[in-house]
Amino acid sequence: MLSPESTVSPLSHARWWRAGVVQAVSPPGVIDLGPGYLEPSLLPVDEVLPLYPEALTEFGAAALGYGANAGAEPLRALLAARHGCAPEEVMVTAGTSQALTLLCTLLGRPGRTVAVERTCYDLGRRIMTDHGLRPREMDADGEGVRAEALDRALSHGDDVAFVYLTPTFHNPTGTVAGEQRRRELLAVAARHGVPIVEDDAYAELGLEPTTPPPSLAALSGRRGVIRLGSFAKTLGPGLRLGWLEADRDLVETLTERGQLVSGGALNHLTSLAVAMLMRDGRYDRRLSWLRRQLRLRRDTLVAALRAGTDASVTVGCPAGGYFVWLTFGPRHSEASLLAAADRAGVAVAPGSRFGGIAGTHLRLAYSLNSPEGLAEAAARLVAAWRNEETLR
Ligand SMILES: Cc1ncc(COP(=O)(O)O)c(C=O)c1O
Structure with missing residues (x-):
């Protein structure tokens, strides 16, 4: 049995993490910050088994x-x-x-x-x-x-x-x-x-x-x-x-x-x-562990985005949950931000999906990727949006 600190279970059976078995998977090479899912290695296979x-x-x-x-x-x-x-x-x-x-x-x-x-x-x-x-x-x-x-x-x-x-x-x-x-x-x-x-x-x-x-x-x-x-x-x-x-x-x-x-x-x-x-x-121990994992992921994503964006972008830092909410200034359009993210191989959720709010927003989930994956996603997004001249 792995210690609760380990993140990859020998029972994670990565080959089964595919469409038709689970609800949705991102295409190869795409870092998916879209859905509110947990990363497979954060799912408690070893704890649920017994x-x-x-x-x-x-x-x-x-x-x-x-x-x-x-x-x-x-x-x-x-x-x-x-x-x-x-x-x-x-x-x-x-x-x-x-x-x-x-x-x-x-x-x-x-x-x-x-x-x-x-x-x-x-x-x-x-x-x-x-x-x-x-x-x-x-x-x-x-x-x-x-x-x-x-x-x-x-x-x-x-x-x-x-x-x-x-x-x-x-x-x-x-x-x-x-x-x-x-x-x-x-x-x-x-x-x-x-x-x-x-x-x-x-x-x-x-x-x-x-x-x-x-x-x-x-x-x-x-x-x-x-x-x-x-x-x-x-x-x-x-x-x-x-x-x-x-x-x-x-x-x-x-x-x-x-x-x-x-x-x-x-x-x-x-x-x-x-x-x-x-x-x-056991549930409480699991929760404490999961909170630590999510905090690390949230902090990694928020810090990398804040470091790479200017004042026209507000990077929210939620006190809990799975999502970072981005608010863009008036010169940004959702369509161009999404297109640039897509070309950079990062999937994000358009703010408009969640209702007709004023302004331009994106929702980024930090729950579905490792801290390394999130750092890479943030680097790709910042570079893509900068290249689009949508940021600076
Ligand atoms: C606010 C909110 N409610 C409910 C759900 C779905 O919950 P369940 O999986 O328990 O049906 C989600 C999942 O994304 C959610 O974000």
């Missing part, structure tokens, strides 16, 4: 039966203790995307709106529009959505299903809402009687010594807030495991949906396997 035998030994046949509709008690209890709520306020899900889909089937119907940040996780928005929800966009600042913008969005007389927010380590901007802002947003939503869906996929990935403010769910006692958590960003998306926190009545309503009554828990054996990891400190 968990299934452990779960099967401990739970026997119960690990292979239909799981309790809201998720198996052992994981619900561990999550509840970790997040300061009751097990009845926790439901195990198959990740944030599935939880959002389930919520849309309950709260959404064509013609209703959903209040979203103008710039937000594009695929979260897509899940909502897939269900016929119409996005009502809200303005944000360096702390995310402003309370007045939320108030305005909820005052149009629309039939609003819910508000979708990512107050912690926002994708793509990296912003964090302070506690005061969180309380203001909660007060506005409560006054309008509209629930908030808090997408907290990156909450455990703070990269600074300071911890982020309490979640909206914690601040509200889970009244009027549904918090979505995921192991996709902290362990691996292939586990398809997450949870939601909400008031007991909503958890009960969700667990009475046909999908759950028919199929039981959404990811039963994996939820028991991950409970093995969480109950004795």
Whole structure:
């Protein structure tokens, strides 16, 4: 067994990291800063391997039966203790995307709106529009959505299903809402009687010594807030495991949906396997290790970009999560920046993908490459943009 400090597992089976097995791979020679994936060597193959035998030994046949509709008690209890709520306020899900889909089937119907940040996780928005929800966009600042913008969005007389927010380590901007802002947003939503869906996929990935403010769910006692958590960003998306926190009545309503009554828990054996990891400190050790790895990658990318760009480019340094958000001055166009990056063999995500914000932006993920790869990517980008005379 490798020590937790080693980054390349003998079980990483690089030959299988290919399209058709995993969702997407970058073409040879391209350094991919596009998607919010973990680098294969950061995926915990060695740590996950023993968990299934452990779960099967401990739970026997119960690990292979239909799981309790809201998720198996052992994981619900561990999550509840970790997040300061009751097990009845926790439901195990198959990740944030599935939880959002389930919520849309309950709260959404064509013609209703959903209040979203103008710039937000594009695929979260897509899940909502897939269900016929119409996005009502809200303005944000360096702390995310402003309370007045939320108030305005909820005052149009629309039939609003819910508000979708990512107050912690926002994708793509990296912003964090302070506690005061969180309380203001909660007060506005409560006054309008509209629930908030808090997408907290990156909450455990703070990269600074300071911890982020309490979640909206914690601040509200889970009244009027549904918090979505995921192991996709902290362990691996292939586990398809997450949870939601909400008031007991909503958890009960969700667990009475046909999908759950028919199929039981959404990811039963994996939820028991991950409970093995969480109950004795292995999960926390893994998280500390992952945060160190991500901090090194973030710092490498930010430092190299800042050193190579002028005042017309603002290189954000997020306090957590996976992404650096770049803001370009008015003389830069997204199309020419993307074309230059493409010619230099670096894939990046266009800011426009995340909504119609003013100005030119790019999102760069530091999660999918080694520090060396990120340094090389930054050098290529800086040179390419300079050659384009888009920078200096
Ligand atoms: C903000 C946000 N929410 C949710 C997800 C998807 O989460 P999951 O893999 O748990 O479905 C992502 C992944 O990129 C994300 O960035």
